[in-house]
Structures are given as structure tokens and as C-alpha cells.
Amino acid sequence: MSSFNVKSLDDLPNDTLNQKRVIVRVDFNVPIHNGVVTNDLRIRESLPTINRLLEMNSKVILISHLGRPKGKRSPEYSLKPVLDSLKKLLPNVTIHFVETIEELKEKSYQINPKEIILLENIRFYEGEEKNDPELSKKLAECGDIYVNDAFGSAHRAHSSTEGIANYLKPAVAGYLLKKEIEYLSKAISNPEHPYIAIIGGTKISGKIDVIQNLLSKVDKLLIGGAMMFTFYKAQGINVGKSLIEEDKIELAKSLLDQAKEKILLPVDCVVSDTFDFKNLKVGSLQVVEIHNIPENGIGLDIGPKTLELYSKELENAKTVVWNGPMGVFEIQDTAKGTLEIAKQLAKITKKGATTIVGGGDSASAIEGANLQKEISHVSTGGGASLEFLEGKILPGISILDKK
Ligand code: AMP
Numbered sequence: 001m002s003s004f005n006v007k008s009l010d011d012l013p014n015d016t017l018n019q020k021r022v023i024v025r026v027d028f029n030v031p032i033h034n035g036v037v038t039n040d041l042r043i044r045e046s047l048p049t050i051n052r053l054l055e056m057n058s059k060v061i062l063i064s065h066l067g068r069p070k071g072k073r074s075p076e077y078s079l080k081p082v083l084d085s086l087k088k089l090l091p092n093v094t095i096h097f098v099e100t101i102e103e104l105k106e107k108s109y110q111i112n113p114k115e116i117i118l119l120e121n122i123r124f125y126e127g128e129e130k131n132d133p134e135l136s137k138k139l140a141e142c143g144d145i146y147v148n149d150a151f152g153s154a155h156r157a158h159s160s161t162e163g164i165a166n167y168l169k170p171a172v173a174g175y176l177l178k179k180e181i182e183y184l185s186k187a188i189s190n191p192e193h194p195y196i197a198i199i200g201g202t203k204i205s206g207k208i209d210v211i212q213n214l215l216s217k218v219d220k221l222l223i224g225g226a227m228m229f230t231f232y233k234a235q236g237i238n239v240g241k242s243l244i245e246e247d248k249i250e251l252a253k254s255l256l257d258q259a260k261e262k263i264l265l266p267v268d269c270v271v272s273d274t275f276d277f278k279n280l281k282v283g284s285l286q287v288v289e290i291h292n293i294p295e296n297g298i299g300l301d302i303g304p305k306t307l308e309l310y311s312k313e314l315e316n317a318k319t320v321v322w323n324g325p326m327g328v329f330e331i332q333d334t335a336k337g338t339l340e341i342a343k344q345l346a347k348i349t350k351k352g353a354t355t356i357v358g359g360g361d362s363a364s365a366i367e368g369a370n371l372q373k374e375i376s377h378v379s380t381g382g383g384a385s386l387e388f389l390e391g392k393i394l395p396g397i398s399i400l401d402k403k
Contacts (some may be wrong), residue, residue, distance in 0.1 A: 004182070006400040007054060008173040009147060016170070017056035017400065021108045023143035024174060025051060025160050025396075027150035027380060028082045028236060030063035037085045041367070045380055047089065049149045049174035050116070054093065056114040059145055062086075062159050063122050065153065071126030071222060079121050101125075101135075105142045108113070128159045128261030136163030139241070149174025151181075152381035154396030155388075161396040171400050176380065181397065183377035184388045187356050192318035193219055198341060200312075201361065203322030204248045209390040210323065215259050221266045222310050224302050225278065225324035230254065231265055232290060240271065241296035266311065268303030270327065270334060274326065277299060280331050301327025302337035311344045320345060323358035323386060329365050338365045346374035358385040 009017075026046045031038045046062075053060045069077040077093065083097050095116045096132055098104045104119050111117060122128050127135030136159040140146070146168040150262070153161045154177065165171035173181065187195075197214045199207055204227045215221060223231060229242040234252035256263060267290055274283035275298045299306045302310075314320060322345065326337035345355045355375045357366050360382030372378050379385035387394060 003121070006173050006397060007170070007403055008178040009049065009175065011037065011403065012145075012170060012172060014029055017053060017058045017388055020058050020269055021061060021140070022053050022058040022145045022147055023061045023063060023164070023168065024053070024147045025150045025153070025164075026062050026064045026174075027035040027152040028062075028079060029152065030082065031086075032066075032081045035081050037081050039087070039242050039367075040085045042086050042380055043089060044081065045176050046149055046174070048088070049147065049176060052118075053366065054114050055149075058107065058145075059111050060105050060116045061108060062116060062118045062140070064150065065128065065158075065160070066121045067123070068145050069121060069123050071123065071129070073124045077121050077123070078119060078341050083118055086116075088100050090116070101138050101142065104137075104352045108142050115146040115247060116195045122160045125159075129156075131159050133163060133166075135159040140167035143168060146171040148172075148396055148400060150396065151177050151379070151384055152393040153384070154343045154381065154390070155384040157395035162399050169401065170401045173397070173400055177397070179377070180379060180381065180385070180388075183354075183356055184379070184385060185220040186354065187319060187321050188213070188217065188389060188391060190218065192354065194315060194317045195319040196220045196222060196317045196321075198222045198224065198320065198322040200227065200326045200338070202226040202245075204230055204245055207324065207375075207386070208251060210386050211255065213389065213391045214321065215255075215262060218262065218265055218321075221259070223260050224266060224315060224341070225312075226299070227324075228269070228302075229299055230328050232292050233265075237291065238249060238293055239299065240293040240295055241272075242293065242299035243296070264309070266302045266306035267292070267309060268305045269299040270301040270303055270337075271297035271299050272334075275328075277328070277330075282328075282331055282333055285296050285333060300331075300334040307337060307340050310341065313346050314341075314348055317348060318353050320348070320353060320355045321358070321389065322356070322361070322362050323389070325361045325365055329368075331359065335365075338362075342366050342369050342371050346371045349374055349376055358373075358382065358389065
């Protein structure tokens, strides 16, 4: 059964939602500093689903996790700052906050339609990450309908993302989850060609499955980030003191043997003589050809010739998937490769290409450059989007009702 075949809110008959208690699993795992949400993107992304339910006269129950409190109540991981953000985004809606599931159940009967209840961090319950059936049942009793809109957590089988749907039907996808599934499944099953994947970051190991799955589908795979040095080392090229994964050299070699004509590697890079990631400091930088990396050189970004080469490849692409930065983008001096690739994606999106950015670092880079609106789809899930692109069926999606 394909996971793209699941029902969404729009597949429910019209009167189904009227006056019903609708549990929505959202992903409000947002950055918080000194009790204030510093980036409310994930909260805003959940508004289409919430607003639709309010419009349909539902009682909306929001459940999310925040961070990793490991089954214990701790104020540091409270969702109260999220409540403040939510109130600002929905100034005309009554929003209640409850600490426990018992309280939630009681209140779920008491509130009026068009009101919201936000439950405190679900990971304060030990059973959540264990997908404990008892907890799932207790949660299911708090609602009449289940909506999963937490794409970022869909690759985890937890009580509120998967377990609950065994006990509560209908169980359907919200609009954010639907949007994620539509874009990502288009990329893996029916992409328009030329189809290019860009993979960067440090670890081949974490991305090997996605690379392998994409290699059979894409026309070109562009490599960037530190993983390029493992690929070069695999060809016997000196990479100086650049970061490599010693135990992945053989793997890189076999990938190149499999698909040498498809894999494009950088032709030049930016090297430094020192690198202190903790303090975000680099030494003196120079651009060198790949074959001229000095003995003490640490490669930290792709160079201008590579950018030219990659930009040209991307120019005519019709579908692009990007995951992982081209260099150490957290430092301005070595962020250029990542930033320029982001700009090139924005440019081809304008010309009609479908561009999809997997969550995590590449999504932060897009946001940092304020280009979110100029990319077809920036995924809200890092791990989840990778697993989806690997071709895995995500438990939070496969448990939902089928069309
Ligand atoms: P990953 O978690 O595998 O996607 O890697 C993301 C991290 O890779 C980011 O924190 C980048 O700073 C880092 N990174 C990218 N290129 C390099 C490089 N050439 N050397 C060291 N770290 C890098």
C-alpha cells in the first residue's frame, strides 16, 4: 500500500467535523529562547488546518512535543511559550491550556466549538516515545477524530503520531502533512526531467540510503559539503586536513563505480589553514583546484568554478531535490556556496522548475537567505523528509485511513 494514498481533511464528508472534538497532532517543536519562541514558522504552517477546523465548527485539540524531556515534566520544555505565539496568531480565538491528559479529556467536553485546547508537551509522558498502547488509548478518548499534521514527526511511531490512530477513527492527514506528501512523492515517483539531486553536509553514512534511492531516479547528483572529500579520497586524491569519513571511503568508491557518469563532484574548493567550529572561526582562506589542496588545507566550501558548473547544470532542471549544505554555512565566509545554490534554486523556480528542500540545515540556509517563498517546497521535517526520499513508508502516514 502506498503511503500517498491516505485520506486528508478534505476527504471527510462535510458534516463530519461539526461540533466534533478533533485531535490534531501538530509539530510545535520550535526554537525557544528565554521563554520566547524565536521562529514560529512551524506554528504558522499549522494554521491552514486549524483555521479549516474552526471554520467547520470543530473543537480543536492540539498535541505536540517539544525537545527531549525524556518522559519527565520540566519547565524548560513547556509548551507555554507556544501558547503565547498561538494567541498572537489567532487573536480572536479562545485557546485553553491544559497540563494533563485527564484535564484534557474533561475540558474536551466542556469547551464550545470554534475553541482550541493546547495540551502541555506530550513527551512529559514516558509512554509517548515508547508508543505505549495505554497512553495511545487515553489520548484517543479525548477526541472523536484524529488529524495528523506533524510531518516532522511522521517518521517516528510514537503514541501521538501513530499509536493513537489505532484507537481513533477517522484518522486523516492535515493540510501541511498533505502538502509535504504531495511534493515529496512527486519527487520520488513522478518527477519531471531533467531531475537533479543536490546532496551535501558531512556524513555520507546518514545519507547513503537517500543517495542510493535517488541515484536510480535522477539525471545528475551534485555533491557538496564535507562529504565531497571522502569521494575524492576514494579516488586517491589528497584532501589535506579536510574532514573525511575514513570508514566510508569504500562506500564512496562503490557509489562512484555504480554511477560515475551521474555523480558530479566539485572542481575547486575554499580552504583554510585553521578551523574552529565551536567559536565559528576560520583562518586565512584561499580558493584552490581540487587537485591542489595544500597539506594543511581544510576544505570548508565549494569554490567559484564549482558554483558555475553546478549553476549551469541546474539551469535547465525541471525537478530539484536538495539536502545538506555545500559548506560550513554557519560561518559567513564559508557560506557562499550554500547561499548561491539557494539563489539558483529560487531562480529556476521562477522559470517553472519544482524545487524541494529537505528540512534541517538546507532549510535553515533558505530561511536565512529569506528565500522560503521562492522555493516550491521547503520541508518542515529533516529526518522525515530524508526517510521519505529514501522510499521508506513513514509510520505516522501509513496508519492513516486510505482513500
Ligand atoms: P549533515 O548533518 O551531515 O547534513 O551536515 C551538516 C553540517 O555539515 C553543517 O553543520 C555544516 O557546517 C557542515 N559542513 C559542511 N561542509 C563542511 C566542510 N567542508 N567541513 C566541515 N563541516 C562541513
